[in-house]
Amino acid sequence: MSRQSYRVTCSAPDIRPHEIVLRSLAKHGMTSSEKEAIAFKAMSDARLGPSLLASNGEWRAEEYIPSRVMKCTEINQEPYRRNLAIKLGLLHGLPCPHPKDNDGYIYRAMNSYLEQCRRANTITDKWTQDQKKMIEETDAVFSTEEQEFVSKIIAPFPLVTSHNDVWVGNILIKNDSSDVVFLDYEVIDYNFAGYDIGKLMLEVLYERDPKKPMYNFLPFDLLPSDDDIRAFIRYYLAARDGSITIDSDDAQIEEAATRIQSASIETLLKEVKIGIMVAGYYSALLGQACAVGLPPSDFDFVKFAHDGGRAYFYIKKQLYHQ
Secondary structure (H helix, E strand, O other): OOOOEEEEEOOOOOOOOOEEEEEEOOOEOOEOHHHHHHHHHHHHHOOOOOOEEEEOOOEEEEEOOOEEEOOHHHOOOOOHHHHHHHHHHHHHOOOOOOOOOOOOHHHHHHHHHHHHHOOHHHOOOOOOHHHHHHHHHHHHHHOHHHHHHHHHHHOOOOEEEEOOOOOHHHEEEEOOOOOEEEOOOOOOEEEEHHHHHHHHHHHOOEEEOOOOOOEEEOOHHHOOOHHHHHHHHHHHHHHHOOOOOOOOOHHHHHHHHHOOOHHHHHHHHHHHHHHHHHHHHHHHHHHHHHHHHOOOOOOOHHHHHHHHHHHHHHHHHHHHOO
8 A cells, every 4th residue: 555645724713523534555565456455444434433434445534633652661561551452452352454365464474584584695795794794693483493493383373353453653643642552454354462562562662753853772671561461361361252342441451451360461471471582583574675676775674674574583582592
């Protein structure tokens, strides 16, 4: 889908909605405008995203939501953490809008990106010396051994409808509110639940400035603690099983969350930790593939791949002592 969009204000003050987003639709990346349109309508119908006002296949009119982009420091802060958990749980509880024609998004990404990632060392005239060093250090991520390890470790997990791109640039906080909205549904597809949650937890380390193309990658000891993740999971599970709905008030939310069994929380906690690891693995894949396939830009995809690889091996060592 094209990123080309316009905020349109009606000149007549009595027309509602007074402001909308007008977006141009086109094929983009690993998805198509048709798949994205289906996912957008599903999110609109579930009241989990901007309302779909009209579409003709080339342009789409969407609800304009007065808001700001979430900061990485807010992901693990209440009440944002609770609201993220609820919205993600509701999303994961939806029927997937696409046919189940693969084993999940991560497998498809591996099949799409790995060959390109392995070409990085064969390119000699594109990288700076620092990038060459990072590529060399990241190279082990793309081995057949790591591919087989990731495939094996995620195979037992059930698949849910996943967003697959939950970073702060795709999360809005509504003005004068702590309510959150996920954007960009281009890669909504089947995946294991721990991936989206794990990606959110890992996103805490990416300190971003909207005025700058790159981020600061923060120390690993700033990752959310197990208790932080448990607090997230409690609300997430209550939303995913339908005990919390989009219309639940605070009292209903808290009452539903207290009914979640500790055993269910601990089971998902293990999956989320693997999800953090796999989110690092996927970031390495995506970054390296983009570095190889795209022209140089202000965003350093080689560093992005390197930081993802560091996260992958750090979490892998924590979980499996290897």
